Amino acid sequence: MPNIARNTSGVSLPLSVSDEIWGNTQEASAVMRLARKINLPGSGVTVPMVTGDAQADWVAETNEKPVSDATVSNKSITPYKLAVIETFSNEFKRDIPGLYEELARRLPNALALKFDQTVFHATTAPGSNFDLLKNAPALTVDGTGTYADLVAIDAAIANAGGVLDGWVFSPKGKAVLLNASDSTNRPLFLSNLQAEGGINQVLGSPLVVARSAYKADAAGDDGEVIGFAGDWTSAVYGTVNGIEVSMSDQATVNKAGTQLNLWQRNMFALRVEVEIGFAVKNINHFVKITSGVNTVA
Template sequence: MLQDAVNGKVPTEQGTLVLKDFMTQSAITQLAKYEPMIKAEKEFTYLASGPGAYWVGEGEKIQTSKATWLSAKMVSKKLGVIIPVSKEFLRYSVSDFFTQMRPAIAEAFAVKFDQAALFGVNSPFGAGTSVFEKATAAGNVLAHDDSKNLYDEFNSIMALVEDGDKDVDGFTTTRRFRQKLRGTKDNQGLPIFNDATGGATQQALGLPIGYVDSKSWDYTKALLLAADWDYTRYGIPQGMEYKISEDATLTTVLGEDGEPINLFERDMFALRVTQQVGFMTLTDDAFAALTPDVTP
């Protein structure tokens, strides 16, 4: 029972299900490339540029060329959430309890991870490593103009990435922007948006769209992000661990009286869940952003 197991590892089955929910809700895990990790740090190499070929005359030596491989190191950081819960939940079995808590844990993890990876909000991965910051550093930013066709703006932000000899292979935005996507047509009068059914991924111009929870998105910075997502990597080296407290004071949550919640006074308890998550971007010019219209 939960009241007899106040700390430990989240049961494997439930931990796997929470992780699947997290990866479904996070735009980064939908679009970025997964990098297997078995410890907190991982060094790996990636192909920065391929080998070249040369025209060769009859009997001439074939010139030698080699690919350029670069090294990168991804460091994971601890991601955590604290959820206050009524005392009645202590009577649940551990598995049943985490069945109930799965949606809340997955949403909290997805929101925090996307905030850091997309916009650098409270990011533990270092300044300038988020997708938006990389796009800004490369100058791959286009201001949206409501008077223009969104199709032309899509073409322009994709061109910004293509100028770096990379291919946009997906977009990320919020569902709030979906209305604009649905109403946009190309120069032939055909819609650019495919509202896929049957669990398939929605697409714009034939490329997948990863939707972000609105709490993860900074509308003052971007309306949509485009990228060659092979240049973003994420890893999850450690499963979830939990701890329960019945007497802590939660300073980051205020009650109806405007004061921090004291669990002992309210006959409640709080669940703390943590896990390790890694993230990194490998270059600047693989990312582009469509920013809000600032025309007065």
């Protein structure tokens, strides 16, 4: 009898592609979840700010009433373009439609990730009138005296005239909170894991967990960054037209120095872009949270 089986030499079985798609979980922008959204024209906008209110005072009978003026200022916000292009072959879309659709769905989130990374950690802004939280004062939450460290952050923002109303912790920062316990070793920020499902608030203010809030230690930094806290009512962002998505199979794309004529190669490209700006009223209304780890000499 001939020995013909699936492992016989010369037999090649085509691989099937699963409907299951594995990939890292993507997150929406933590900054956009906490900051206020404003209308932002393409030329930018100037926002009037009240920096101090008129002060009333007690007056004795027949005495002159006090005269006090409010103080005002303004803040300019300029949008900058954030974009990415991804290329595909027509055959890829035809033969692996599930994977193509997942990649296309995830593409706009690349903008959200870059926006957060810029606001949190960039040393240079995209241009003028774009604020960076990297410049906020730094305080440490290192896993020892965690509650006191968090109160110190709240107090620092209050002393600057702000009211802490939101936290952003990286997963590593969240682990510090989960490890915090009282004198009887009970979790400090979680009374019932099964019922609560996780830490949603810290000191009464909402908590957003985002990988983009983390940054490893680097030369010239304050150490390893694990999160941010602040008065998010004094932070605003705006987009000109929202996220725009465009597809082309006729263009020529410059990909790492190689010119790709899409029509000639039976390819197409997806382009996603957004014009976006970010500003805070007072950088001292925010705190950059470090872990106390400093590995760079």
